[in-house]
Amino acid sequence: MRNMLLTFDPQAQITADAEQGFVFEVLTFEHGERGFSAIGRFSGSDSVLEERLIDCEIGDPRYPEADLDRRIRERIRLLCLRLMTRATGQTASPWGILTGIRPTKMYFYLSALGFSADEIRERLVAVYGLTPAKADLVRAVAQVEKPFLNNPADQVGIYIGIPFCPTRCHYCSFASYPLSTHGHHVPRFLEALAREIQAVSACLQSTGLKVNCLYVGGGTPTALPDDAFESLMHLLPQSFRIPAQGEFTIEAGRPDTISPRKAMIIKAAGANRVSVNPQTMHDKTLAIIGRGHTAAEVCRAVECIRAAGIATLNMDLIAGLPGETRDDMAQTLAAIQKLAPENLTVHTLAIKRAAQWRHNLADYDLPSADETAAMVELAAQVASRMGMHPYYLYRQRFILANLENLGFSLPGNESPYNIQMIEERQTVVGLGGGGVTRLVRPESGKIERLFNPKCPATYVSRIEEIISGKVKSIESLFH
Template identity: 40%
Template sequence: MIIELLSDNKELAVTGQDVVRLFYPDAEIRLVHAGECEITLKVAVYADGQFIEGAVELIKGGIFTAEQVTANMKSLPFPDDLRNNLKRLVKLALFRLLSKYTGQPAGPWGILTGIRPTKIVHRLLDEGWRPDCINQYLTTAYDMSKDKAELLIDIALRQRIYLLSEKEAGELISIYIGIPFCPTRCAYCSFPSYPVENGTKLIEPFLEALACEIKGIGKAVKAMGLKVQTIYVGGGTPTVLSSEKLLHLLDIINNSLVSEATVEITLEAGRPDTITIEKLKSAREQGVARVSINPQTTNPGTLEVIGRRHSVQQVADAVAMARLAGFNTINMDVIIGLPGETTADVENTMSAIAAFEPENLTVHTMAVKRASRIIEAKDHFKAAPAREVEKMLYIAQEAAVNMGMKPYYLYRQKNMVSPLENVGYTRSGHECVYNIQMIEERQTVIGLGGGAGSKFVKAGTWYLTSHYNPKDPDVYISRINEIIAMKVDKLRSFD
């Protein structure tokens, strides 16, 4: 299907695309008149200083359908933010018109198609809004369900004690370190990741370049009077490194980045088939307090389909080793909506997870990304229907509650198998501070290593710019001095 989405203001057409995809996920959307289309959507905005309006016309076969949404500027929480208010009204008019036209509800999140919906709640809390007023605003201004509004507010209130003041945000940063190697590449993966069997020759020079970056950024951070609050060693799979290489890396991290202000170091040990007691003991001795062991599912058939070469027993062994090594905070990830899985499969996985008694649980709704093998061979991977995925997510949510956990961070992704969310759950006192800072974007986070992203945040205004390291290890290695210099310049400009 071809759909035209037209406007005199191209920005309005661009911003409406995500709403159209909620109803027509496989359609080709054109932002210029082409003539060969099934549906034409025309969007416009009107403003007279007091009232603003978003308007949409749908034309099919010469028949017109229209929808308008009007707002009084004085009733809006941020009346000076005219541009974003107009974009919201256009999306709302599109959403309501297409809901009526297609006869299908587009999910509980309404027009909130962004990655970080909790940021809206934090902004309203900053303005002194009460939770009940925020709930009413979210359900009316974004057409989201009451349940999702309550979830956002609950998470935001739980996060508030971890958000930095303007002064703290000018003094504390976090660090992400990316190791872009894995035992194998999972079918759903879109992260920078290279099978270790094909990248053995790259590991040593990559680690040398990474050591230069860690030391260079560590030196600059100290010279600027900054301190590192949290460190997250992710990937890829960092535990694909040998015990000696992992210990050496963690030693460099400790000597270059860690200070009395560092409250948390996390190690992503996502693949149970890469975990040994020696690696875990070394990590614990180097100050790592939180480890992530990610089964994704405990159904052997699914593990084989998605390309994870580990057994359920290896997951159990990895958890036992982590406890033996002294870890008191273990995170486990699961993915809802994996190819071929049913609600019964999810129930089995959550039952197994409960037996492992982790302190953190991250529940992902599967997102089908362009860079994944699933999208390359989509005919061989059958995703569950959206309604079934909603049931699966509810099963995981109930399991987390039964394990004594509460939601503490949330984000969304494009191309999810159902327009839902990813939620991190935690037992009291085991919140991952890095996850909160990364999602809420009120702290500068410097990404080091392969494909790692950096977010430079201006304290107080929370103005943000992003930069990404090269994904290809060869390019990263060859450009390491340039990469370090760029980050130091960025840090100085935001200092």
């Protein structure tokens, strides 16, 4: 059913799924001077429902003519959604027919056509089927993001992937290999990474590009042994000059990898943002999800970051973890509030193909969609009480209750890197394990993607080819 909605071809007037005991038909649709109209019918074993959709907005002259097919397809999908919602009695996704992972891109698309913020909000509800609350959220996030999206064309971001962690969390789908089984790859991986960093640094200098944000993620970079971590932290500021107002983030996702020495190394390298990710402050849940650390270790890690004087602390949480309720989330949020991070990122659990849990998720007691939505809403309320506003937003496939991931920040502490990753307006060069390069053509906004291997051994064995391909692509785009 879902696939049918996503792939519906407006040229084909009838779609049926008799095998499942129902038939869905788009009986008619037409588009003319007076707008668009369509009638759909759902025939189940004991009911027949019809739905009519009339839309005059589709002909707004601000839309480009070439966009018409897409608009027709969207109206038909909305008709399908309404009909299916009635037929099944289920609540539609709060995101309506928006299936992409970046809802704010639709906002900026309509804004570029000349629609006002109020008009866009209206269309998000009426044409795309968002709930009013999600439409308000998109508008609020887009308005915070806007000033970050007009960087000069010579600005780029850098991502460095360190694909190692102490252990692998059961829900993880990132490039992350446990040190217990893959730790022997670390020295050669770091040698290869140093070569890639130096080659990309030289290439940026020769093309006149400037780095405005540097993000070291993974994996857990702070899982590296102290000396190896210190060498990498020395190399980065030598290779990429970040302006004083720029962002330099280190992921320290696993709090058990942070020590006073690691925090001082981070500070000495000039990093100004660190992410410590509890996910939950309940030890029982941490054990279930395979995090291998405790809530007390989160507090100790935060003390180290604060003692080192690093300006911005981000903390990640996950709503919808097994066995958790809204009350559990309330307790976690109360503990986070005491730690007073400048950024808070609230994810909703999403189990992708690379996660260990993809095989046995049904064995776990996941909260209901309503309970999960209540957790997300509570997190937003607490973030607001902490003086934060939502500043970036994305969705994922297989996300619980069709919800979203939402980043909050105290005003002035937003992560420009996170915004650039979602809006894809600026080139980000990805290095290291699993690093993804997004080369954005300044004149057209078109994006070319290059993927580094996630596996450290493959990365090491292909490093020369990776470097030459990346340098060639950057030079051809910016020369």
